[in-house]
Amino acid sequence: MTVTFPWMRRSLSLFVPVAVLLLLLASLWIIYQGERSYRTEQQHAAQVQAEILAASATAALDFEDRATAQESANALRANPQVKMAGIYDVRGDRFAGYARTEALPARLPGISAPDGASVQAIVPVMRSGTKIGTVYLAGAIDPLTRRLSRYAMIALLAGMTSLVLGVLGFGQAALRRVNGTLAEANRELQFQMEERGRTEEQLRQAQKMQSLGQLTGGIAHDFNNLLAVIQGSADILQRPGLSEEKRARFTKAIIDASTQGALLTGQLLAFARRQPLRPETLDVNHRILTMLVMIQPMLGPNIALSTHLEPALLPVDVDPGQFEAALLNIVVNARDAMPEGGEITIRTGNATGDDAGERERAVAVTVEDNGRGIAPDQLEHVFEPFFTTKTVGKGTGLGLSQVYGFAAQSGGEARIGSEVGKGTTLTLLLPASDKPLPVAPEVRQEVTAKEQAGRILLVEDNEAVGNLAESLLGELGHEVIRARSGPEALRLADNGAQFDIVFSDVVMPGMTGLELADKLKKRRPLLPIILTTGYSEGIVAAGARDFPLVRKPYRMETLAGAVDEALASHRAL
């Protein structure tokens, strides 16, 4: 865009008339100068002619030879520019001469005021330093028309240039007008674009709110279900005289509901893109088999589950937690597609060629159901976040979006095929790994209080969570010192409290677990510190600082593992 300042535009619009005016002034000046120099030249010519006449007529005047003097004067007749040439004696009386039109004055005339029609010259006739007479000469000036015709070319040039400048100025003015119109149109367009942008933004906002409503509704529904299970089971467990079988069943119900809740929050975190993938080389078949224990109770009595697993399945590099979440999501979707019951089949196989997609070798995990199926127009949307075919309050719309995101992040893809009334097939294609499977996961040693017991500084601002953690740690045989804030923990440490490791919440008022960890590390650099949080930001921050992290909600095993590891490393030092 060209920047034009107002003064610039003003000066441009002034330029043409000013230039024309200057041009005309210059032309007039040239003409005036020409006229002046012409007059000067004519004056000079008259002077020279008079001097020549004075010189040639000196002797004739001196010796009073009128005839010779007349001859000298007549010699000038050949010059049409000389109107009058007179030789006067020393007393000013006419001696000889001629006049072209009027009579030559009898007495020497004075120089009259220049009249524009003639130039005059008066020259003394000298003989050896003595003035013996005077020559008077009047020269003609060309008539004005003839003089002006000499300047015709200049006038023509000036006129032409003025014309060109005028045309240029007119063109520029027209261009400026068009520019103005264009700028106006541009402003209007820009305004409309902004208006449209605002409208779209509002629409997006509305859609977001709608999606958010759907999501929170879905989450609330899911959590309510889970909480109902937990609350109901806990109520039953509180009754006295409960049989051991019932106690075990309701305890398991609580554990299962909690597991599902953790999965759900895991999905939310993954959706928020705050949970980094931690790929491991794993055997998908093994994972699926261990998950069956969890999947089967979810499906209920009306749904039959069968598996066809490829024995020589290649290993893959994926995040095990995310893989489990993805498979669960797929199975739950399949279950929800068959409210009246049906069959779900989980298959695994090695895929090559076109089946493997863009990858050379891949592992395909396929889940088939014979449920309602999905209409083609909805099929293309199923991987989008918040898209759900379930009624409000029945689903979050995050399930298949997690599947898609997990597959893509793992370098694979998710494919879906469906026929209304016949069922749906969903395939996860995961790139096969070149790495060998790790040696069979070490069998967890039985927790023995004697070996692993230690003193743990527990920092937790929430009383309920703190009590639970204290109970769990106590169950594991550890001794617990409680602190309810960062500063309190620091005080305990400074007052010489003895502990082997610190287990601290991250998000606390006043001082965060991270700040506390930093301060403790300064005091005791080798002190193992385990952080725990449910907040996604806390998770990211703790991960970035290389502190071991136990994600809330945690199971007893997870907590035990983390604490044992920390104790082991502490004791090894």
Next chain:
Amino acid sequence: MRGGRVRRLVIGFGLPLAALTMATMATAQTKPLGSQVKAAFLQKFAAYVNWPPGALGAADDPIQLCIIGRDPFGSEIDDATTSQRIDQHPFVVRRLDGTANAARCNIAFLGGSTRQSAAAMRDALRGKPILTVTDADLGDDRGMVHFVLKDGRVRFHIDDALAARSNLGISARLLSLAISVKPRARIS
């Protein structure tokens, strides 16, 4: 006519100043005999003659105008030369009987005398840088300039060849006024 007579009366019986006035006026007016005109011409010739170097002496030395033999001018020649200057040279009028003492003359009017004709005078001065002037009224002997009366006006012939022999240059402007010019031999 009456005015003219009154004026003549005034002139005739006037004061010496009147005589001077009359003389001045006479140069401007052509008189039949023209002695006044000739006197004026004699003085004026000096402006149109180039003397050889040194002939005029110093810058303000007078030009010697000599009347040798008969004098037809009388006081007219004195009047004509009074207060006249050629460049810075004033005039002095000398009247001589013969050419014996004429060596320092610059312009010589050869009136002739009983003892020495104008021609003899001319021959005596031949080769000297002296402009010799003769008058037809006084005889047919001719010097470099020879006055004649023609159509009632004083005119002159010029013998430029004679002038050349005296190393005198005569201005072409003067030559153009002459009735006849005897040209000098061209230097080949």
